[in-house]
Amino acid sequence: MQSFLSLNPLGQVPQLAAQRRVHQAFRWLHLHDGLLMDWQRTLVGIPAPPFGEGPRAAWLLEQFRSLGLSEAGIDEEGNVIGLLPASAETASNVAHNPRVVVLSAHIDTVFPHGTDVTVQTTGSRLIAPGACDNAAGVTGLLAIAAACMDASITLPCPVLFVGNGGEEGEGDLRGMRYLYQRSPWCDRIAAHIVLDGAGHEVAVTEALGSRRFLAIVTGPGGHSWSDFGSPNPIIVLARAIDVFSDTPVPASPKTTFNVGVIRGGTSVNSIPESASMRVDLRSTSMAEIDRLEAALRRALERALKSESDASAQRATRKLQAVQSEVVEIGNRPAGELAGDARVFRVIRAVDAHLGNAAQVQRASTDANVPLSLGREAIAIGGGGSGGGAHTLQEWFDCNGRDLGLKRILLTMLALAGIGE
Numbered sequence: 373m374q375s376f377l378s379l380n381p382l383g384q385v386p387q388l389a390a391q392r393r394v395h396q397a398f399r400w401l402h403l404h405d406g407l408l409m410d411w412q413r414t415l416v417g418i419p420a421p422p423f424g425e426g427p428r429a430a431w432l433l434e435q436f437r438s439l440g441l442s443e444a445g446i447d448e449e450g451n452v453i454g455l456l457p458a459s460a461e462t463a464s465n466v467a468h469n470p471r472v473v474v475l476s477a478h479i480d481t482v483f484p485h486g487t488d489v490t491v492q493t494t495g496s497r498l499i500a501p502g503a504c505d506n507a508a509g510v511t512g513l514l515a516i517a518a519a520c521m522d523a524s525i526t527l528p529c530p531v532l533f534v535g536n537g538g539e540e541g542e543g544d545l546r547g548m549r550y551l552y553q554r555s556p557w558c559d560r561i562a563a564h565i566v567l568d569g570a571g572h573e574v575a576v577t578e579a580l581g582s583r584r585f586l587a588i589v590t591g592p593g594g595h596s597w598s599d600f601g602s603p604n605p606i607i608v609l610a611r612a613i614d615v616f617s618d619t620p621v622p623a624s625p626k627t628t629f630n631v632g633v634i635r636g637g638t639s640v641n642s643i644p645e646s647a648s649m650r651v652d653l654r655s656t657s658m659a660e661i662d663r664l665e666a667a668l669r670r671a672l673e674r675a676l677k678s679e680s681d682a683s684a685q686r687a688t689r690k691l692q693a694v695q696s697e698v699v700e701i702g703n704r705p706a707g708e709l710a711g712d713a714r715v716f717r718v719i720r721a722v723d724a725h726l727g728n729a730a731q732v733q734r735a736s737t738d739a740n741v742p743l744s745l746g747r748e749a750i751a752i753g754g755g756g757s758g759g760g761a762h763t764l765q766e767w768f769d770c771n772g773r774d775l776g777l778k779r780i781l782l783t784m785l786a787l788a789g790i791g792e
């Protein structure tokens with residue numbers, strides 16, 4: 373496949389799409405949707421809770437090897453990798469052309485151990501936890517690898533296929549952090565395409581930052597009757613939430629907060645010894661996240677003092693103090709792709725060629741890591757459509773997947789077709 377050093381994306385993409393081998397890859401994608409659905413059904417049926425992605429990683433590694441990707445394996449963080457090598461000419465000159473393009477999709481789901489992941493199939497639709505997020509992305513990853521291998525596509529720049537763990541929840545992007553901080557590939561990545569969920573109408577170029585906290589309140593506990601007056605950790609949390617929920621947030625940059633989980637207590641007639649809540653803060657501005665974190669800590673301190681004072685007035689004996697701790701359990705950095713970045717110009721050119729009207733959006737994805745480091749990355753869907761994300765009735769419909777896969781393939785080839 374020729375080099376496109378002298379071409380801008382608007383000229384490069386139509387030339388790519390006209391090549392015989394690219395047409396062969398398109399044909400493979402068009403003719404094998406049944407196989408893709410089989411892959412996706414199997415994938416969804418393998419549980420992959422946070423920090424429990426091992427069985428799904430093993431299955432994906434088997435697929436990478438059967439497709440013929442080289443250097444297939446699982447790294448020390450649990451990411452599954454496989455390489456579509458560069459052409460022989462480029463490989464012999466790798467010291468002068470060390471760059472690699474990454475195509476990735478996270479393999480974990482938000483659903484905890486024990487979740488029933490039985491797949492319901494209705495026509496072109498799959499219904500199950502994780503059917504779309506991110507089985508659609510992982511299936512897209514496999515589809516592109518298979519189409520490239522079938523068409524014997526080689527490029528001046530190798531493509532690294534990655535099924536990474538740790539994207540959801542408290543995984544805190546650990547798979548992607550490893551790829552960019554400690555993996556053998558970290559200094560070689562020239563461009564990165566993240567496949568997340570379904571669709572073809574979106575290009576995520578802004579990384580939505582977030583910070584997550586576990587706030588824990590502890591006290592002496594006791595019996596609701598005989599120990600009445602002891603400070604109550606649940607009441608502390610309730611007071612803190614009441615105060616924190618009044619914190620103003622700007623419309624621009626959009627900034628949000630959420631109390632998503634509250635736990636504590638043992639029975640209705642027991643004063644709990646501890647209680648906790650999990651809080652999610654999000655913004656495209658890290659300064660706004662810092663401000664919300666400070667407001668959360670102040671609200672908790674104020675609630676502690678209020679409950680301690682109230683307990684001192686109610687109690688007939690000296691009480692033990694109530695205490696709190698705020699632990700950071702997640703920190704996703706913010707970032708933004710420059711408007712003149714090669715990745716941005718390529719996806720625009722691909723959409724123009726395909727007649728695809730896509731919107732630029734912000735979201736929290738694996739692309740947060742490279743974007744926060746000033747690296748070129750974008751997150752797009754794996755084609756088809758889906759809904760009910762993060763619910764037990766999550767669904768995916770394969771109708772229209774063909775367009776999304778063509779979009780991925782052309783974007784990847786255009787980026788990988790640039791030599792040093």
